Amino acid sequence: MTLLPLCFHSTARARGEDDAAQVTKPLPPQSPPPPATPLPPPPGEMSSVCRAPRETDFARFPDSAPIVIDNGASTFRIGWAGEAEPRVSFRNIVQRPRHRSSGETVTVVGDTDPALMKYFDCTRTSIRSAFDDDVVYQFEYMEYILDYAFDRLGATSEVGHPILMTECECNPSFSRARMSELLFETYGVPSVAFGIDDVFSYKYNQKLGNCGEDGLAISCEFGTCHVVPFLKGQPVLGACCRTNIGGFHITDFLRQLLSLKYPYHVANFTWEKAEELKKEHCYIAADYMSELQIFKNNKEEAEGKTRYWQLPWVPPPRDEPPSEEELARKAAYKEKAGQRLRDMAAAKRSQKIADLEEKLSGLEDLMDHLDGADESQTTSILGRSGYLSQQEIKSDILKATQSLRKAKGESNGNEENADASGADKYPLVSVPDDMLTPEQLKEKKKQILLKTTTEGKLRAKQRRAEEAALREKQEEERRTENPELYFDELRARYLELSEKVDQRKRQKVNGNNNSSGAVGRGERLNAAQKERMRLLTTAAFDRGKGEDTFGMRDEDWLVYKKMSKENEEDDDGKDDDESELARIASKIQEVDPTFVNKHDAVEPAPDPHKVRPLTAEDFRIAIGIERFRCPEVLFQPGMIGVDQAGIDEMVSISLRRLLEDESVKERLCQSILVTGGSSLFPGMIPRLESGIRQFRPYLAPLKLVRAADPILDAWRGAAAFAASSKFGKQTFTLADYREHGESLFHRYNIVYTL
Numbered sequence: 221m222t223l224l225p226l227c228f229h230s231t232a233r234a235r236g237e238d239d240a241a242q243v244t245k246p247l248p249p250q251s252p253p254p255p256a257t258p259l260p261p262p263p264g265e266m267s268s269v270c271r272a273p274r275e276t277d278f279a280r281f282p283d284s285a286p287i288v289i290d291n292g293a294s295t296f297r298i299g300w301a302g303e304a305e306p307r308v309s310f311r312n313i314v315q316r317p318r319h320r321s322s323g324e325t326v327t328v329v330g331d332t333d334p335a336l337m338k339y340f341d342c343t344r345t346s347i348r349s350a351f352d353d354d355v356v357y358q359f360e361y362m363e364y365i366l367d368y369a370f371d372r373l374g375a376t377s378e379v380g381h382p383i384l385m386t387e388c389e390c391n392p393s394f395s396r397a398r399m400s401e402l403l404f405e406t407y408g409v410p411s412v413a414f415g416i417d418d419v420f421s422y423k424y425n426q427k428l429g430n431c432g433e434d435g436l437a438i439s440c441e442f443g444t445c446h447v448v449p450f451l452k453g454q455p456v457l458g459a460c461c462r463t464n465i466g467g468f469h470i471t472d473f474l475r476q477l478l479s480l481k482y483p484y485h486v487a488n489f490t491w492e493k494a495e496e497l498k499k500e501h502c503y504i505a506a507d508y509m510s511e512l513q514i515f516k517n518n519k520e521e522a523e524g525k526t527r528y529w530q531l532p533w534v535p536p537p538r539d540e541p542p543s544e545e546e547l548a549r550k551a552a553y554k555e556k557a558g559q560r561l562r563d564m565a566a567a568k569r570s571q572k573i574a575d576l577e578e579k580l581s582g583l584e585d586l587m588d589h590l591d592g593a594d595e596s597q598t599t600s601i602l603g604r605s606g607y608l609s610q611q612e613i614k615s616d617i618l619k620a621t622q623s624l625r626k627a628k629g630e631s632n633g634n635e636e637n638a639d640a641s642g643a644d645k646y647p648l649v650s651v652p653d654d655m656l657t658p659e660q661l662k663e664k665k666k667q668i669l670l671k672t673t674t675e676g677k678l679r680a681k682q683r684r685a686e687e688a689a690l691r692e693k694q695e696e697e698r699r700t701e702n703p704e705l706y707f708d709e710l711r712a713r714y715l716e717l718s719e720k721v722d723q724r725k726r727q728k729v730n731g732n733n734n735s736s737g738a739v740g741r742g743e744r745l746n747a748a749q750k751e752r753m754r755l756l757t758t759a760a761f762d763r764g765k766g767e768d769t770f771g772m773r774d775e776d777w778l779v780y781k782k783m784s785k786e787n788e789e790d791d792d793g794k795d796d797d798e799s800e801l802a803r804i805a806s807k808i809q810e811v812d813p814t815f816v817n818k819h820d821a822v823e824p825a826p827d828p829h830k831v832r833p834l835t836a837e838d839f840r841i842a843i844g845i846e847r848f849r850c851p852e853v854l855f856q857p858g859m860i861g862v863d864q865a866g867i868d869e870m871v872s873i874s875l876r877r878l879l880e881d882e883s884v885k886e887r888l889c890q891s892i893l894v895t896g897g898s899s900l901f902p903g904m905i906p907r908l909e910s911g912i913r914q915f916r917p918y919l920a921p922l923k924l925v926r927a928a929d930p931i932l933d934a935w936r937g938a939a940a941f942a943a944s945s946k947f948g949k950q951t952f953t954l955a956d957y958r959e960h961g962e963s964l965f966h967r968y969n970i971v972y973t974l
Contacts, residue, residue: 275307278374283410286382286942287373290417290935293351294442294467294897296330297935298369301384301942306935308372313349314361317342329368347491353464354388354444359398363406370407378408382951384942386417386934389446389460393965397957400965404954411951413942418448419455419972420937421895425927426453427940427974434884435891436874438867438908438924440854440898442467445867447874449888454972459877461870465857467898470502471495473860474850482841488531497843498850501527504903505848506910508856515845526844533839569627576624583617608660611647646671695807710808717801718818724797851901855911868911886921895927895934940974 281300290297292312299306310330317340318325326340350361370379383403387396396414403409418439425431437448437455447461475494479486505511515522542550590598590610598610607613646667648660656664699706805817853859855866865873871892875885889912894905905924913922927933941947950970957964 272368272372274372275374278376281381283380284382286384286947287379288935288939288942289369289383289385290938291356291385291387292417292442292934293349293354295931296365296369297932298373299935299939301939301947303939304936305932308369310368312351312365313347314364315342315347316345318344327364329364351443354441355392356395356399359402362399363402366402366407375407380408380410382411382413382942382948383409384413384415384938384947384951386420386938387414388444389416389418389448389455389462390457393962396965396968397962400952400957404957411948411953413947413951413970414968415938415941415970415972416448416455417934417938418446418895419450420935420941421927421930421933422448422450422455422893422937423453423972423974424933424937424940425893425895425925427937428928430925430928431893432887432891434887435893436871436888438871438892438894438896438899440466440867440894440896440904442897443469445854445870445896445898447867447870449874449878451880451884451888456878457969459874461865461874461877463857463862463864463867463870465853465860465862465864466896467498469853469860469862470850470898471498473853474498474502474846477846477850478841478843481846485531485839485841488841497529499900501843501847502851502901503848504851504854504901504907506903506906508848508852511848512845522844525847526842527847529841529843530836531839531841533834533836535836536833573624573627576620576627580617580620580624583613583620587613587617608657608663609647609651615647707808707811710804710811714801714804714808717797717804721797721801851898854898855907866911868908869915871912872915882917889916890921890923892922892924893927894924895930897931899926899930937974941972944974946971946973 286301288299288301288306290306294312295309296312297306297309299308313330315328315332316325317328317337320339320341328340348358348361350356350358350365352358356362385399385403391414399414400412403412418437421439422431422435422437426433433450433453435450437446437450439446439448443464443466445463445465449456449459471491471494474497475489475491478489478494482489514525586601586605587610589601590613593601602608602610605613648656648664649667649671651660651664653661653664695706698709802817805815808815809817849859853862855868857864857866875888878885878888892908892912894908898904905926909922909924912924913920916922929936952964952968
């Protein structure tokens with residue numbers, strides 16, 4: 221895997237921040253970076269690929285000038301101490317796609333321009349972050365981000381400047397140790413200091429006069445929210461409070477709600493689009509339940525608060541009736557295709573006729589040879605031809621003749637020929653066993669099985685016909701004697717048979733699902749199937765001489781398949797009960813024309829589902845209740861399954877942890893600063909004030925104010941702190957780190973002064 225030092229500048233912008241991206245290779249210590257080598261783009265494309273702009277005044281700053289880094293989970297900012305704005309800002313993420321042309325694995329840092337990402341295969345990669353709940357865990361990704369940041373700042377080899385880096389409250393010691401090791405060993409940093417971003421923001425606004433020396437800082441950040449109390453200008457970290465809810469969860473919740481609401485537009489709800497919709501349309505409801513009632517009951521007011529996002533939609537073309545020329549063209553094409561099919565069928569029929577005539581001629585020649593041959597020659601000729609007897613040859617001649625007549629469209633002959641064909645089906649049955657070979661004996665057994673089954677079927681059919689004639693005669697006599705009694709008997713018989721047939725159908729449907737075995741396969745067979753099973757069982761016994769070897773070869777069992785095909789019509793037909801039910805229903809209808817047989821009634825088929833064509837309204841995304849439901853997770857984390865306190869309740873928890881009297885707490889509540897990117901939602905300050913008042917005494921003083929710039933105040937406060945004369949006393953060097961190790965960070969806390 222190769223990491224190429226290609227970089228390209230992104231044109232994406234968010235809230236005035238400069239987002240950029242780079243494909244970079246980690247800079248080795250004590251060596252200059254390799255020159256930029258662009259990936260091979262497709263011919264004539266990717267002309268906008270270039271190296272990201274670098275700062276040109278890095279060498280002008282003395283080695284003692286500190287570099288300030290605001291290492292936020294959302295945005296990375298880096299610049300020089302004492303300046304009002306950071307030099308470089310980009311999204312704090314990493315991607316590892318493959319280039320489509322060369323197949324090289326590259327590292328992309330920061331936001332990306334979609335027009336340039338088409339040159340990379342991102343299907344096997346995803347956006348990675350070095351953070352987990354505002355704590356840096358993935359230092360491999362952190363190294364890529366620092367490489368890009370220092371390169372953009374203008375560093376050529378070692379950084380060689382003191383570093384002030386922001387972190388979250390109560391950052392674990394191991395994270396501080398790994399970050400310090402990375403800065404010392406990889407970038408040659410002489411000294412490092414860590415400070416809390418929320419504290420820098422509070423101190424900077426204190427300098428501006430927005431808050432006092434004693435107060436509270438409520439920080440609504442990307443991955444977490446914090447409440448930090450201040451006494452005499454310093455944070456009381458033992459009383460701070462944190463919940464793992466932030467802007468990330470709001471964006472993700474909004475994307476999920478829209479995906480569930482419009483499942484056919486899921487591909488349009490990307491993370492970037494959900495972030496944009498959140499910033500443009502979401503707000504904090506002053507009373508969440510009252511706002512829900514507005515959308516439930518007051519349609520006009522709810523419509524006024526709903527925002528719409530129209531997706532691209534192209535109206536489908538209208539179906540116009542075809543012209544006469546089009547109809548004529550289609551008719552000509554259809555006639556041409558039909559003629560081609562007819563020609564193919566005629567050619568196939570001619571070939572079939574030729575094959576049948578050739579076969580019939582060969583069989584007739586074979587019969588002529590057999591007629592003029594003696595007994596020994598007959599056996600030899602039959603052996604070479606594959607036939608067992610002359611009867612089989614005659615049977616094949618008859619079949620071929622019938623097939624030839626059918627192919628030519630002629631009549632297949634009279635009933636006498638059909639009867640003769642039926643008589644020639646079993647030529648070996650009447651031949652004595654001592655005149656047959658072993659192969660012919662096996663064939664004879666098969667023919668006996670078939671003949672027995674066929675004769676049994678004919679006898680059963682004849683018996684049913686005789687019984688039906690006798691029953692008709694008896695019913696006619698009863699109808700003549702007493703018509704009313706006869707009609708009542710028909711009704712009763714119809715109900716009895718109808719219930720019996722319905723019960724059998726239920727057993728047939730549910731029999732396989734009955735695990736107790738109460739309904740077996742035999743109970744689901746009709747009369748014809750039962751009769752065939754009986755005949756097969758009877759015919760399977762060998763009553764002849766010698767050992768019964770039927771069934772030892774697989775071919776012997778084909779007789780059952782053949783028998784099933786010959787009697788297939790019995791399976792498809794009705795059984796005795798269904799036939800009798802249909803007959804009785806017809807008798808009743810003769811007397812009562814209004815009678816309807818429920819077994820003959822055809823249920824109306826449901827109308828096929830008609831697919832409604834999509835309109836512009838289907839591509840119109842309505843954002844109504846989602847506008848205030850998603851930011852509500854800051855106050856009710858349980859809405860997304862997080863069992864933690866909301867930011868208003870966190871203030872009460874933090875105040876309870878302070879071991880101070882009520883007068884000190886009142887003084888703190890008169891100077892509450894709200895900072896962080898999520899504090900920019902409209903309605904945040906009034907909702908926080910109403911929520912905090914629920915946990916404070918009646919008429920207790922309370923004052924909340926939003927930071928001058930909730931996004932950049934943390935970096936500006938850190939830059940002002942690094943420019944002060946006391947900054948050098950707050951740093952630690954590589955020698956300090958090597959002497960104390962990770963235990964250095966157990967007691968390390970800077971004193972915040974601007």
